Amino acid sequence: MTNRKKLVGLILFVMAIGLFLLQMIYFYLHAKFFVEYSDNRLFYVFNIAIALLFGLSMIVLFNMKRTAKIISIFMLLLFILINSTLIFKHPIPQIVSVSPDFKNIFVVKEIRGEARYYRTYYGIFARQKETLLYHLKGEYKINWVTNDVAALTYKAMDDSLHQFIGTYGDRGSGISYYYVGSALYGEWKGSNSSISTHTEGITVNHGGSKETFNWDQIVQFGTLAVVLVDDHEAKWIIALNDDFIMDSGSGIGVAGTISLFQASMEHKEILILKR
């Protein structure tokens, strides 16, 4: 056996042990802090990876008898098969979506009849942050309005349309809360649509039709987005884009763009508006 082969085998072995330790850390974190994998199926994926790494390092490191080899490989394949089956038969509905720049992950899991929104840590771990107001019927779609604003559009059990916005950033100094509604104060225009924010609320003008939403019909998510609601159904979402610049004194957006996005199960384009 060459030294090089031995080194590769050892590295594979150490990686397997490392992943195994990660699984054990997961169990500890789960018991102590209710941490979950951001996608529950990651658990099985790691198991399969551990099995593959062990198998490879075994083949690289040792010359085994034929029968021993067959038995070991059979055991490994069986283990992988079990884990693969569990991946595909996973009982908990999950919505996991990664942002276009791969920096943020939007996670919603349906547990005990509740749709729960999770915050992720280091990509693989997640903790529940809040519960969605309505129970998902099954139909849903996710749009990343910007790299740090994900809009989940879904039908509730009574067929009403709702939106939940996951936000992962901030356009202010990052240290204080601000109202998106007041940051939008004034007029914003796009090619075929515009919004106007005034003391009564927000008026959306799209394709010739106008609709005004009072402040109590405007629901803020994080510090990046608002959803305009009519009769308990989501109609529009307005999100502050990456280039949105806010005057820190007045808390009003002075430059940059915002996104206007219609709530619908059908494909809708994200409309970009500017001052």
Add this chain to the structure above:
Amino acid sequence: MKKLFFIVSSLVAVILVISIINYERSLKDSSPSKNIVNPPVSEQKPAPLQPIPVTDRIGYTLQNNELNITYDNGINWVTVPVVVDHLFSGEYNGNKTELIPDSFILSDKSAAFLTTIGPIKLIASLDNGATWQESIVYENAPAIRFRKVDFLNDQFGYVILSGDRTMSQEWSSIFITNDGGNSFREASSPGTTRLIYNGSFVNEKIGFLSYGVINPEEPDFYVTTDAGYSWNQASFTIPEKYHKVFVTAEEPYKEGDHLAVLLNQGPNGDYMGGKVKGKFISFDQGLTWKFASEVAPNDEP
């Protein structure tokens, strides 16, 4: 080397198999049961009942659109057989998470609630909510504005009602029971149609009704000394200084060998900030009153 490798990998394999079983079990606990029909969205989970305290142990709550009362600070609850909306019907626009003050009694001995839809009824229990009885206070059904129920002892109690208001005139009446609320008789009335402010009995004979809610200029105060069969207007000797200042009489109370009552400044009073009251006393069972002192807002008996 080889031995170590296989021991470690077998150990890992065994632990992982156990972990998988554990993981699956934890998922099963949290996955939605397929057999249970999902509740409709609008239906909210019943929140644990939070008592609104009346005394330190006794409380009630109007959560979940029913009236529940507790005698042990929220450990055990009794549901009162009453439709919550009936407790608020009439001319009432306040919040419906708490009962209207004076429209109910909740004490160690008894619980009683006025319902003001249709015939005005008193729903009462004398055994901590085990049994309930309903008695009719008033057959007619005006739109009730003022409502008050109180008992001086096990037997004697009274209900004061007003309603059918047009502008600043209304019907008002007082109903008296001598059998613990089983039956009520309508007492005679002073014959005024001004808006009633309050009323009370200090004992089984002597009672008072106070009128004047909108822009009162002087107390309009009636007294009965024969349990409501006849009423006389009480007269106040108000010093010039307090004329048109102390205008509305509150509930009289016994003080030594005489009666005392506080006169407040009404809704528009501005003397010394508007909260100072005038104390008047009477030595003739409430017929004539003379000024005693000013009472600061936090010095009230």
